[in-house]
Amino acid sequence: MNAPVEADEVLDTVGLYCPVPIIKTAERIRKMEAGRTLAILSDDRVILIDLPAWCRSTGHEYLGYRQESAEYRLFVRKTRASARTR
Amino acid sequence: MSEPSTRRPDRIRAIGLLSGGLDSTLAARVLLEQGLEVIGLHYSTGFCMNDHRRAMARPEEDPKRMRNEGLRAGADLGIPIEVLDAGEAYLKMVLNPKHGYGAKANPCIDCRIFMIHGAAGYMREHGGHFVFTGEVLGQRPMSQHMQALRLIEKECGIEGYLLRPLSAKHLPPTLPEQLGWVDREKLLGISGRSRKEQMAWSTTWGISDYPQPAGGCCYLADENFARRFHDKRLHTEPEQIRREEMILLKVGRHFRLSPRVKIIVARDQCENQFLSRFDLPGWRFEALDCGSPLTVVEGEPDEDLKILIASITARYSDRRHEPLVEVAARKDGVEERHLVPPVADQVLDRFRL
Ligand code: SF4
Numbered sequence: 148m149n150a151p152v153e154a155d156e157v158l159d160t161v162g163l164y165c166p167v168p169i170i171k172t173a174e175r176i177r178k179m180e181a182g183r184t185l186a187i188l189s190d191d192r193v194i195l196i197d198l199p200a201w202c203r204s205t206g207h208e209y210l211g212y213r214q215e216s217a218e219y220r221l222f223v224r225k226t227r228a229s230a231r232t233r
Numbered sequence: 234m235s236e237p238s239t240r241r242p243d244r245i246r247a248i249g250l251l252s253g254g255l256d257s258t259l260a261a262r263v264l265l266e267q268g269l270e271v272i273g274l275h276y277s278t279g280f281c282m283n284d285h286r287r288a289m290a291r292p293e294e295d296p297k298r299m300r301n302e303g304l305r306a307g308a309d310l311g312i313p314i315e316v317l318d319a320g321e322a323y324l325k326m327v328l329n330p331k332h333g334y335g336a337k338a339n340p341c342i343d344c345r346i347f348m349i350h351g352a353a354g355y356m357r358e359h360g361g362h363f364v365f366t367g368e369v370l371g372q373r374p375m376s377q378h379m380q381a382l383r384l385i386e387k388e389c390g391i392e393g394y395l396l397r398p399l400s401a402k403h404l405p406p407t408l409p410e411q412l413g414w415v416d417r418e419k420l421l422g423i424s425g426r427s428r429k430e431q432m433a434w435s436t437t438w439g440i441s442d443y444p445q446p447a448g449g450c451c452y453l454a455d456e457n458f459a460r461r462f463h464d465k466r467l468h469t470e471p472e473q474i475r476r477e478e479m480i481l482l483k484v485g486r487h488f489r490l491s492p493r494v495k496i497i498v499a500r501d502q503c504e505n506q507f508l509s510r511f512d513l514p515g516w517r518f519e520a521l522d523c524g525s526p527l528t529v530v531e532g533e534p535d536e537d538l539k540i541l542i543a544s545i546t547a548r549y550s551d552r553r554h555e556p557l558v559e560v561a562a563r564k565d566g567v568e569e570r571h572l573v574p575p576v577a578d579q580v581l582d583r584f585r586l
Contacts, residue, residue: 173315
């Protein structure tokens with residue numbers, strides 16, 4: 148899957164399991180401005196299912212992921228639709 | 234408490250508990266059909282089976298059995314989901330539930346009160362108008378009979394503002410119905426344990442991807458877990474029980490050897506790795522020169538118990554058919570060796586939890 152090379156901010160959740168990475172992602176996104184991109188680092192393979200689902204539910208844009216050995220780097224862009232995200 | 238405003242707002246915002254099971258999904262869907270704005274709250278209790286499967290990270294596990302069902306349901310419904318960590322307060326409730334346990338270790342009434350109370354707080358903080366759940370009258374023996382539904386609503390302090398869209402027609406009209414925020418006619422009248430009507434609605438609305446069996450994802454309602462849980466409560470002051478100890482109840486084979494000593498024997502490599510990640514203070518046993526489970530000990534065993542623990546560890550090692558197996562016991566940098574025969578299964582069964 149094509150994923151951007153750069154992100155404006157990075158959130159490291161390696162070693163954490165669901166739902167902590169999603170809770171932390173939501174907290175971080177809440178503080179970001181619309182249009183900015185967050186990279187989430189995780190070694191939990193199921194985040195490849197949960198994060199896109201979270202994006203579909205909240206309206207943020209899921210930009211894909213890159214695998215970096217045992218870790219994943221997933222990208223989310225905060226959208227204006229985030230009126231739906233508290 | 235300050236109640237939500239009763240003035241007719243431009244947009245009605247309903248705050249619901251969304252486990253991702255069929256009932257909560259349908260409840261949200263019923264309200265979406267009426268054009269309401271719906272926000273789902275998904276509690277992570279620490280007792281969800283999917284979360285544990287994920288933490289075990291078995292390579293062969295189906296990812297569907299590890300995903301977060303609340304997020305999946307929110308995505309399918311197109312509604313925002315807030316994932317909430319129930320945290321220590323939930324554990325405290327689980328260890329000492331005011332309304333007691335169901336048939337297993339499930340404090341369902343207190344659990345509902347905990348979550349609905351949280352949803353009520355969220356509603357006040359975020360300008361919601363009422364709270365809804367997927368509860369179905371008469372579906373569950375402990376928490377969903379009429380009296381329990383009333384009690385839950387009362388104890389949550391949101392009397393009149395708690396809507397159960399699936400059973401609404403069997404229940405007195407709530408304020409959202411009386412105020413015309415919700416059309417009572419379009420709510421459902423489901424009751425009882427049969428899930429036929431829910432199935433029919435799921436077909437109507439094309440909802441097919443939900444976890445099976447219903448309500449089967451909570452460790453507290455699991456028989457094996459419950460045995461270990463109640464054993465833990467019996468032998469440890471509830472105030473002293475930590476969150477990690479609850480996690481350990483989900484892993485391995487458990488044996489109670491004495492009132493003060495219990496062991497956990499890993500069942501496979503994944504569980505070995507899982508247990509070794511925990512910073513546990515007690516002894517650890519491992520058979521030498523072969524594939525061996527990691528055995529962790531809670532409490533301080535005497536010499537006789539150490540021999541028993543070594544022989545149990547040997548029983549589950551790759552050398553279980555040999556007459557004598559060497560087992561290492563380690564703690565705080567000290568190592569002891571025990572040469573023992575693997576224990577007989579009849580002996581073992583006396584201690585099994
Ligand atoms: S089964 Fe578990 S999650 Fe469901 S109400 Fe009972 S205690 Fe709560």
